[in-house]
Amino acid sequence: MSHTFSVRVYYEDTDLAGIVYYANYLxxxxxxxxxxxxxxxxxxxxxxxxxxxxxxxxxxxxxYLSPAKFDDKLDIVTTLEELRPARVVLRQEVRRADVTLFSSRVTLVVLTAEGRPARLPADFRRRVG
Known part of the structure; x- marks a missing residue:
């Protein structure tokens, strides 16, 4: 299962060198x-x-594999890697056409309002799994 989300690089996303500032990939x-x-x-x-x-x-x-630049159209591809009762691990890649510019592995957890760990909701696990 994968999902693609597209963004355009705006001037505000870049640094003085005209490339996407590293934190903006996050x-x-x-x-x-x-x-x-x-x-x-x-x-x-x-x-x-x-x-x-x-x-x-x-x-x-x-x-960080290769820089994105002003006005690039980027596709962020999110793929489920692992689903556990209390966490989700995703692979997320930022691509320009067929070139991967940024690759990440993100671990998500669920927290209560008090900041305590919780299990993933059954409905969410059903929709993802």
């Missing part, structure tokens, strides 16, 4: 994860309001 993959969850039919605001849980990034492994 913003791009965050947006892609949000859209992936939304397309699964999971309402994160409802989860927080009704069940008192939120998704949180536990770990990010990132490889």
């Amino acid at each position: 913003k791009f993959i965050e947006r892609a994860r949000t859209e992936w969850v939304r397309e699964l039919g999971v309402d994160q605001a409802r989860l927080k309001a009704e069940e008192g849980i939120v998704f949180a990034v536990r770990r990010v492994e990132a490889d």
Whole structure:
């Protein structure tokens, strides 16, 4: 199962050299994860309001392979790597055409309003699995 989300690189995304500032790749993959969850039919605001849980990034492994530049159209491809009762591991790649510019492995967990670990909701596991 994979999901693709597209973004355009704006001037504000770049540094003085005209390439995408490294931290902005994390913003791009965050947006892609949000859209992936939304397309699964999971309402994160409802989860927080009704069940008192939120998704949180536990770990990010990132490889910057090649720079993206102003006005590039990028595709962020999100692929499920691992689904456990209390965590999700995703592979996320930022691509320009067929070239991978940035590759990451992201581990998500669920936290309660008090910041304690929780299990993934059964509905979410069903939709992903």
